[in-house]
Amino acid sequence: MGIRFVLLVNKQGQTRLAQYYEHLSLDERRALEGEIVRKCLARTDQQCSFVEHRNYKVVYRRYASLFFLVGVDNDENELAILEFIHLLVETMDRHFGNVCELDIMFHLEKVHFMLEEMVMNGCIVETSKQNILAPIQLMEKTS
């Protein structure tokens, strides 16, 4: 499994989105997020975007006040994950128009839908923004 989890965390360390591709209990999730967020938020721009944590490698990137953290297997390609993060941000940007933290808070399920379109079972299955957003647009039309 390439991607193990995707986390969106704000500067204060509050989790704004958490999607796991393997089963972890609530306590495990909280502990894991606490440790990783503490590690990543302490790092500066001059430092690289890869942090090893337990058996994961965390690839993270900061966009404004939001940190995008992706936990991957140790042999996953780090740079490809960075590209994936960027694709996710671009997709959200296209849908929400200049996406910000509040968009994600109030439309969490839509971000989940996007992630579902992009990643299945830890593998990236869709990289076209058009295709990713099509089901969401369809749903908005029907509702």
Added chain:
Amino acid sequence: MASAPSAPSTAPSLVDTLFQRSLDDLVKSLRADPSAAGESLAVGRALSEIHREIRAPDAATKAVALQKFTYLSSLHFVPVASHPLAFPAIELLASPHLPHKRLAYLAASLSLHPASLSLLPLATHQIHKDLSPSTSAAASHHVCALALQLLASPAAAAAPDLAVHLAHDLVPHLSRGSPRAIAAAARIIAASPSTGVPVLFKPLAACLASSDQRASTAAASAFCELSAPPADVAPFLPLAPDLYNLLTTSRSNWALIKVLKIFARLAPLESRLAARIVDPVCQLLTRSSAMSLTFECVRTALTALPAHNAAVSLAIGKVKEFLAASDDPNLRYLGLLALGMLGPAYASTVNESRDVITLSLGDADSNIRREALHLMMGMVDDNNVMDIAGMLVSHAARSDPEFANDILGAVLTACGRNVYELVSDFDWYVSLLADMARSLHCAQGDEIGRQLVDVGLRVHDARPELVRSARSLLIDPALLGNNLLCPVLSAAAWVSGEYIECSKDPVELVEALSQPRTSLLPMPVRAVYIQAVLKVIIFCCNLYVESSNDSNKGSDLVFDELAVDQTVSRGSKSEIQPAEEQIVMPGTAKNDPFSNKSIVYIINLIETTVGPLVESKEVEVLERARNLMGFVHLLREIWELKERKVSDHNKHNRVMELIKTMQTVFSRELSPVSVNAQKKISLPEDLVLQENLSELADILSEDDTILSTSISFLSRSSHSVETRDEPAVVSVDSSSLFEHRKRHGIYYLPTGKAEDDTNNYPCANDPLLSGENGSAMEDKSGTVQPASAGKKLKAMRSRPKVVKLDGEDFLSSMMTSANVLKENPLSGAVRGMLMGRDAKPLCSPKAADKSLEDMGNKMDMGESSSQSVQNIYADTGSLSTSSSRTSKQHDLTKEKSTIPPDNDRKEARKHRTSSRSGHRQGKHKHRERPSTQPDVAPQAPVVQDFLL
């Protein structure tokens, strides 16, 4: 954030029941009250709402409730597990309304959980229906996608039944090339291979060859995941042609990365495969502009194609580009990571990049620094160890505390590996160790101290430098306040005391060891300091006595002055001329450390600084301080004899005896002992240790019986018995020992010398044993020579001999064996006494006791104990010819230091005092004994001479 109580304390208001709050309202209410307590309050309220609303017959209300619940659970406000709300999610799966359906699927994939799996069978039919192609129109595609999504979620993976029932439904989607179906199929195959593989593997493999790029990419990802390390890669070998095709034709970087990963796993299985993929990999390396793909090619080339020089050199070129990316820490990090993948065949390439790596040690990013350090340590060999280690240690001074300690730890590990196999210049290494100890933030004191002692034990030639470095550490008062350095100072003190003959200036050493700031040291370290002082003064006295003998002067010179203040210098010079530049002692000018003046000075210094410690509350310090003070008193005592008009000749002899004996105690060389030594001795099968305990209980005093319930106390108990002169009780013990003796005769003393049965049991570290075993020891020890002699300056000096034993576990064994051996001279002295006369049988077991205890201590500096004074008597007695007066005198001395003098009853009291002190020791030592006792018997020191 804690999960809220599910039942609300107050009834919902009318407004609440009439108007349902939307998800937006919920988010706003959560935001309005960001404090943790308020949040949990808001969550509690929201949950109670959800509980009410989700049972509503109206699908819209239910959906909103489910939406709110999904929000809360996905952000961990409420536990996902076994929540009753999982059921409505299943209900809503069947909704014809797409947004509701979508919501339900999302809720199911996020919140279903092994604990709520009982609900999943309810969903099976609905998923089956949604997967079937009969659903009409455009929406059908999305519905299928939703169902597939759920199948690929962690929830479904935990429910093998679901996979079994739905595997066949996946096949049409797979043949259509749906990426989702491919991902779901991979999940099912991984979760339940027995049902998944027969149905799904072939259609999945067919997707690799699909013309649809999305399908082939998804298939490559799926196979990459399925062949990940814990799984066996071999079954995927037949896919190689399809994968190769993908490698050469695909334009999707993601697919190429995955294919390269699979090939990297397959290449070791099939030798021809590597040759086939070299060309495409090289092409991708030169052609691709995507860094992710380039790095994957580099990784593949370095790990899977090490035999193909073209690919590797191309990859190394890319790695150097990565390393040169000054503005991108990610690339620099990956570049270092890639260098670390290079095998030993390309060590020179890593060396070429040494400058970059050195630079990276100072990088702002700790990950980069750590990787650079890792590479540095990989580069170390016996030619460059001095350069690299020196550079690293100086770098540590400039780094932040955490990384500085990483560096020091890495250097210590690398240099100490396999008995210092990389180190050929030990003078350099010893001074490096001292530098490391002085380095700011140094927290590696334990390891540095261990290595200082270890080098001292193993490398004879390094001892002068070792003592010099130890001196520089000891005389620095600033180091005494640093708690992290205590182990280092402790080792330095021990080294200075043990190898005092290498010291240039013992007087200065005593000053350093007794400087006022030593009061800052923890008690165990102070004990080591005191013991070192004892060794130093004995050494000085001995040299003085020898030199005065040589120059035909009376040894009484110094002792004449012990009580009077030094006013006249008689100028007795020893033949050894140490460097005296630094010494300016109070009241005198430059002086010879072995002159009477210096010795008087030392003794006075000891009395002022160590004197107060005889009242110490810490037993180790107290005992050692008393030993030292006892010795000093003894010297003074002898002087007082002169006042009583005892003949000069006798006095002279006594001084000689005393000092020679004490010198003997410390003169024995310590050597490392193999941890495997004990294994070579099998335990006697008929050795019964526990049997006699009940009998012993009658004899022992109250505090002893408390302890005698465990097997480990038997030896101590029997010792106590011996101290009471009731040797018969230990007959069982000695008979089994007799058996043991028959079997392992060479480890025992010759029987003829022993007086009675109890004394047949040899001391743990018998000196005679050492005589017999010394040669065996030599056989086992070998000399470690560097693999290749360096061409530089250091090559001019041959590498000193390093004592190395077979199969030694160096890290764990050194300290204990050192301490055990240290006991030999003591028990040897005791042994000598036992052979000479039958009095005082108590010393032998006590010495054994002591050695056992010392093995348990991490940094124990040797004999150190209260019986040391007694052993002085014992030894002196056994060696002296005119014993009666001597022993009388000794007893007097001893009683002065411990109990009020009473010459008439001193014989009786002596026994009582000794046995009492034996008990006291036993009490605080009994814990160490069980584990350490078996190690004692076979260990043997190397040096055979009894005297210097």
